[in-house]
Amino acid sequence: MELKKENLEKALTALTRLGKVLVPGVVDGVKKFVPYAAGADIDLDMVNTTLPPKDVLFPQTQKMYRFTTGPDAAFEEISDAEEQILFGARPCDAQSIDCLDKVFLSGEYTDAYYADKRGKLTIVAAACAKAAPTCFCRSMGVDPGGAPNADLLLAPTAGGWNLHCQSDKGKAVLEALSGLLEDADGQALPPAQPELVVDMAPVAEKISTMFEHPIWDELHRPCIGCGTCTFVCPTCYCFEMGPEMHGAEGTEMRYWDSCMFSEYTRMAGGHNPRPSAKERLRNRYLHKLSYFVERYGQTLCVGCGRCVEKCPANLDISRAIEMIGEAKTE
Amino acid sequence: MSENSANNKNPLLPQMCKVIDVHRETPDVKKFRIQSVQGQRPFATLPGQLGMLSLPGVGEAMFSVTAEGDDWLEMALKQTGLLTDALHELNPGDIVGLRGPYGNHFPIESSKGKDMLFISGGIGLAPVRSFIRYAFKHRADYGYIDILYGARSYDDLVFKEELFENWPKEPDTSLHVTVDRGSPNWQGNVGFVPPYLEECAFSPAGKLAVLCGPPIMINMCLKSLSKMGFADEQIVTTLEMRMQCGIGKCGRCNIGSKYVCLDGPVFTLAELRELPQEV
Numbered sequence: 001m002e003l004k005k006e007n008l009e010k011a012l013t014a015l016t017r018l019g020k021v022l023v024p025g026v027v028d029g030v031k032k033f034v035p036y037a038a039g040a041d042i043d044l045d046m047v048n049t050t051l052p053p054k055d056v057l058f059p060q061t062q063k064m065y066r067f068t069t070g071p072d073a074a075f076e077e078i079s080d081a082e083e084q085i086l087f088g089a090r091p092c093d094a095q096s097i098d099c100l101d102k103v104f105l106s107g108e109y110t111d112a113y114y115a116d117k118r119g120k121l122t123i124v125a126a127a128c129a130k131a132a133p134t135c136f137c138r139s140m141g142v143d144p145g146g147a148p149n150a151d152l153l154l155a156p157t158a159g160g161w162n163l164h165c166q167s168d169k170g171k172a173v174l175e176a177l178s179g180l181l182e183d184a185d186g187q188a189l190p191p192a193q194p195e196l197v198v199d200m201a202p203v204a205e206k207i208s209t210m211f212e213h214p215i216w217d218e219l220h221r222p223c224i225g226c227g228t229c230t231f232v233c234p235t236c237y238c239f240e241m242g243p244e245m246h247g248a249e250g251t252e253m254r255y256w257d258s259c260m261f262s263e264y265t266r267m268a269g270g271h272n273p274r275p276s277a278k279e280r281l282r283n284r285y286l287h288k289l290s291y292f293v294e295r296y297g298q299t300l301c302v303g304c305g306r307c308v309e310k311c312p313a314n315l316d317i318s319r320a321i322e323m324i325g326e327a328k329t330e
Numbered sequence: 331m332s333e334n335s336a337n338n339k340n341p342l343l344p345q346m347c348k349v350i351d352v353h354r355e356t357p358d359v360k361k362f363r364i365q366s367v368q369g370q371r372p373f374a375t376l377p378g379q380l381g382m383l384s385l386p387g388v389g390e391a392m393f394s395v396t397a398e399g400d401d402w403l404e405m406a407l408k409q410t411g412l413l414t415d416a417l418h419e420l421n422p423g424d425i426v427g428l429r430g431p432y433g434n435h436f437p438i439e440s441s442k443g444k445d446m447l448f449i450s451g452g453i454g455l456a457p458v459r460s461f462i463r464y465a466f467k468h469r470a471d472y473g474y475i476d477i478l479y480g481a482r483s484y485d486d487l488v489f490k491e492e493l494f495e496n497w498p499k500e501p502d503t504s505l506h507v508t509v510d511r512g513s514p515n516w517q518g519n520v521g522f523v524p525p526y527l528e529e530c531a532f533s534p535a536g537k538l539a540v541l542c543g544p545p546i547m548i549n550m551c552l553k554s555l556s557k558m559g560f561a562d563e564q565i566v567t568t569l570e571m572r573m574q575c576g577i578g579k580c581g582r583c584n585i586g587s588k589y590v591c592l593d594g595p596v597f598t599l600a601e602l603r604e605l606p607q608e609v
Contacts, residue, residue, distance in 0.1 A: 065343055067386045073425040075386075077343055108592070109577035112340035211586075211606040238581030241342070241574055243387050250387045254342075257580070265582055267572045268391070268411030271545075273608055283584070283608075291587035 002186040003177065004160040008044070012036045012087065014176050018122070019083025022056055024049050033086065044088050047132040048304055052234030053093050056086055057100060057117045062254040064113065064241070069248050078251075081116035085173070088126045088154070092137045092304040094147035096234030097123065101149075102296040103237050113254070122169045125150035126161065131194035134305030136318050139198040142302050145191030157186030196305070198318045200289075202325040207290045211282070215327045219320055220281040222313035227258035229307035229315070230284070235300045238264070259284050285320060341577050344384050344427030347372050349420050350402060355488040356481075358409040359453060360418055364428060365402045372403055372428045376435035377460040378568065378596045381405065382576045384427035385420075389413040392573040392591065394457035395431065403428075406456040406488060432576040433595050436461040437566060441538045445473035449551055451480050451523050451543030455488050457568055457595070458542045466500055475500070476532060480508040480523040480547075484516040506530055524550035527558075534559040541567040552599060562600035569594050569602075 003011055015021045016036065023042045025034040032051035036042065066076045089097075104114035125147035131137075137144050147153055152170035154161035162185045165174055174181075230236040240257035243250045257264060260280050266272040274280050292300035301317060308316045351363035364383075366372050375381070375395045383405060384390035391413050397404040409418050420426070438461070446465060450458045465472045477497060481487045487507065498505050508519040508526045519526060524547065532539075539560055541551055548567055555565050571583035571590045578592035586605045588594065597605075 069387050069425075071425070073346065073386060075344065075346060075427070077340060103579055107578060109341045109579070110339075111577075111579055112342070211608075237579070239575070240580070242389065245387050252386075257582075259581060265572050267570070268414065273571060279608065286586075286606075287581075287584070291584065294587035 001163045001174070002157060002160055002182040002184065003154070003163060003180065004182065004186075007160070007180045008042075009038065011177050011180050012042075013038060014180065015085050015087065015173065018172060018176055019085055019120070021085045021087055022053070024088050033089075036087070044126060047128060047130060047135065048090060048092070048306060050306070050310070051232060052096060052304070052306065053086055053089050054096065054100065054234050054237070056084060057097065057114055057121060058104070058237060058239075058256075060256050062113055064252040064254055066249065066251050067243075069250065079116055081113075081120050083120045083122075084117070085122045085124060087124045089123060089147075089150070090128055090304070091125060091144050091147045092135075092142050092302040093234055094123055094125045094150050095137075095142045095302045096304070098149050099235045099292070099296075099298065099300055099302070100237055102298070106296070122152075122173060123147070123150040124152045124154060124170075124173060126154040127156060128192040129156040129189040131192040131196075132305060132309075134196065134308040134318075135192070135194040135303065136196040136198055136305060137303035138194055139196075139200060139318075139321075140299055140301055140303035141200075143191070144194070156189045158189065159186055162186055162188055194303075196318055198321045199325055200299070200321065203289060203321055204293070206327075206329050207286065207324060208294070209329060210324065210327070211286070213327060213329065215323060216278050216282040219285070219315075219323065220276075220278040222315050223260070223277040223281050224313055225260050225262070225277055225280070226312060227260045228310050228312065229317075230258040230260055231256065232306040232310050234304055234306070235288075235302060259287070281315075285317070285324075288317075289321070289324070341429070342575065344382070344390075344429045345372055347426050347428045349422055349424045349426060351422055352420065355406060355490075356486050359406055359488050360409075361396070361404060361406045361488075362417070362420065363399075363402045363404050364426065367425070369401060371398060371401050373431050374398070375403065375431040375460070377438055377464045378434070378436035378457055379431040379460075380433045380576070380591070380595065381428055381430035382432065382573075383407075383417070384429075385413065385416050386425070386427060388416045390427070390429075390574075392432065392576060394460065394568075394595075396456040396459045397463055398460075406453065406459075408453040429576060432591050434593065436464075436540060436596055437538070437598075438464060442471045443473065445537045446475045447532055447537050447539045448475070448477045448479075449523065449527060449539060449541045449543075450478075451547040452482070452486070453488065454543030454547070455479055458540055459489060459492070461540055462497070466497070469501070473502070473536065475503045476506065476530075477503070478506040478508075478523065478527060478530065480510065480526065482510045484509055484513050522550075523547050524554045527551055527554050532558065534561070534564060537564060539565045541565060562603060563598055565599040566596060567599065567602070568596050
C-alpha cells in the first residue's frame with residue numbers, strides 16, 4: 001500500500017480523529033514535533049528535527065500532583081495523558097523510545113506518568129532515504145530503513161511512502177486512512193547510507209575498564225557545561241522534581257535535568273561526587289556507552305547526531321567513540 | 331492523593347503522614363516518629379532500607395529508616411540544608427509526605443549465627459541502629475555483638491539512651507564509644523573511630539562488620555579492617571549519593587551501572603571493589 005505525497009494532508013487530517021497528531025514542523029525557526037493543523041508548515045523531508053520527540057512521552061515539565069499545605073494538607077494526582085500519534089519519527093527516534101521504555105517501564109517500578117502516555121501513543125515511523133552529515137545511526141546498530149517498535153512504518157518511495165503495518169495500533173491507522181491509499185506498493189527508495197561511520201566494537205570490548213583512563217582528562221576540555229547535548233538528546237532522560245507554589249497551594253513538577261550541571265549531584269552539605277566537567281562528561285559518555293549496556297543490554301546513543309550538530313564547543317560523541325576505541329589500555 | 335502509596339500504581343506519589351513525636355538527639359539532630367494520617371505504620375521496612383520524606387512545598391530527600399514500631403517509622407535527621415532546616419521546625423501533628431521503602435537492606439539472613447561488629451560515626455549510627463535493633467529483637471539468631479560508635483563530642487552522640495542505658499544491658503554485648511574531643515561531661519575514650527577500632531583489636535573470625543559514617547571515616551575503617559584481617563566479604567557498608575526519585579529512574583545516584591537508591595545503599599566491600607571509585 002502506498003500513500004502518495006499529494007494525499008498527505010488528507011491523511012493527517014483523517015488521523016486527527018484518532019488523537020493528537022504530532023508531525024515534524026518548524027516553530028520560530030526550531031524544527032520539532034508539533035501538533036498537526038491543516039495548512040501547517042510540515043516537513044517530512046527533513047532528516048532530523050532539532051529537538052527530539054522525547055517530550056511526547058516525557059514532557060520537559062510534567063505536572064505530577066497538586067497539594068495544599070497546612071493542617072488540611074491533601075495531595076491530588078494529576079493525569080494528563082491523551083491519545084497521540086507520533087507521525088514521521090525517524091528510526092533513530094523510534095529506537096530512542098525503546099531506550100526510554102527500558103528506563104521507565106522495566107524493572108521493579110513503572111513510571112506512571114510515562115506509562116500512561118506510552119499506552120496512548122501510536123508511532124508512525126518514517127524510514128530514511130537520505131542521511132545528514134552528522135548521522136551515524138548504522139554504527140549504533142540502528143537500521144535507517146526500519147523501526148521494529150513502530151506501529152506503522154512509512155518506507156519512502158519516489159512519490160510518497162509504502163506503508164508497513166507492525167501492530168494492532170498500526171491497523172487502526174490503516175483503517176483511518178482507508179480510501180486515501182493506493183493498493184499497490186510504489187517503487188521503494190533504498191535506505192540511507194550515513195557517511196559518518198564509527199566503530200563501536202573496540203569500545204564495547206574495553207570501555208568498562210576505562211573509568212580511570214587518562215583519556216577523560218582530554219575529552220572534557222572543550223565542555224562549557226551548558227547541557228545542550230542532554231537537552232537535544234532523544235535518549236537523555238535524567239529528571240528533577242520540585243514544587244511550584246501559589247500561596248498555600250502547590251503543584252509538584254518534574255523537569256528535565258542534566259548530568260552536565262554541577263548542581264545535579266551536589267548534596268546537602270556541599271559534597272559533590274562529580275565536581276568538574278571531567279567527572280560529568282565521563283559519567284555521561286560511560287552511561288551511554290557502558291553503564292546502560294550493562295543494565296539494559298543496549299547503548300543509550302542512537303547515532304542521531306543532534307548533540308554533534310548543536311554543541312557550541314564542537315564536542316563530538318562520534319569522535320569520542322573513535323578516540324576511546326583507539327586508546328591504549330593495559 | 332494516595333491513602334496508601336504501597337498499593338498505589340504511582341510510585342512517585344507520597345503517602346500523607348503525620349509527625350507523632352519529635353526528640354532532640356544532639357544540637358543538630360532530631361529524631362522524628364512518623365505515622366500515616368490513618369494512624370498506621372506507613373510501610374514495613376527491613377533494616378537499612380530508605381524512605382523519601384517530603385515537606386510539601388519545600389522538597390523531598392532520602393533518609394534511612396532508623397527504627398520501626400507496630401504503627402510508626404522513625405527517622406533521625408541532621409540539619410544540613412534547606413529541607414532539613416524546615417523539617418527541624420516540625421512539631422507533633424504536622425503533615426509530611428513519605429514514599430518507600432526503597433533500596434536493598436542489611437544482610438539479616440546471611441549474617442545469622444555470626445558475631446556482629448557494628449561500627450559507625452556521627453549520624454551514621456541512624457541506619458546501623460535499624461540492624462542493631464533487629465539483632466536484639468532476634469537475639470538468638472546472632473552471636474556476640476560489639477558496637478563501636480564515635481562522634482565529634484559527647485553532645486554530638488546520637489541515641490544516648492540506647493548507647494548508655496538499653497544496649498549495655500543486652501546479653502553478650504559490648505559498647506565501645508569514643509569522641510573526637512573530650513569534655514568535662516565525658517569519662518570515656520577520646521580519639522577518632524579508626525584508631526580506636528584498631529586498638530580494640532577485634533578478631534575477624536566468624537564476624538561480620540557493618541560500617542556507616544562520613545566518607546573519610548569509612549575509608550579509614552576499611553583500611554583498618556583489612557589490616558585486622560577482615561576479608562572483603564566480611565565488611566558491609568552503605569553508600570550515599572544525591573537521590574531524587576528513589577526508583578532508579580532519575581539518573582543522579584548512579585555509581586557505575588548501579589543506582590544507590592535501587593541496588594544499594596548496602597554494599598559489601600567485595601561489591602564496592604567492582605564499582606568505579608566515584609563517591
